[in-house]
Amino acid sequence: MSTSTTTTANGYYSTPGQILDEEFLQPLGISRYRLAKAIGVGETAIGEIVNGKRRISTAMAWRLSKALGTTAEFWSNLQNDYDLLTFDPTSLGDIRPLVTA
Structure with a gap:
């Protein structure tokens, strides 16, 4: 099982x-429905996560870790890594440094 975000040659994450x-x-042969019921969320929530339409929150990271035998940090780190790798810093505009090295 992977422990980091997977990339391909075309820059896809x-x-x-x-x-x-x-x-x-x-x-593991676990349906979205079965996972949703096991962790106390709606099947729609799992479907939206799988389809990339919902982020993994801290609470969801804990739920997934308990159900799947991982850690909450595993899921949080996957989400954080993905967010950082796919964020467009040019959307921030011109920010001038307040501190210089």
Whole structure:
């Protein structure tokens, strides 16, 4: 099982939801419905995570860790890594440094 965001030659980054689906749910034969019921959330929430339409929150990271035998940090780090790798810093505009090295 992967411990970091997967990249391909074309710069594509796997979402945390893809990793959830491809490295946990499918290999372990766990349906989205079964996972949702086990962790006390709606199936829609799991579907949105898998489809990259919802982030993994801190609470969800804890829920996934308990159900799948991982750590909350694993899921939080996947989400954080993905967010940093896919963020467009040019969207911030011109920010001048307040501190110089």
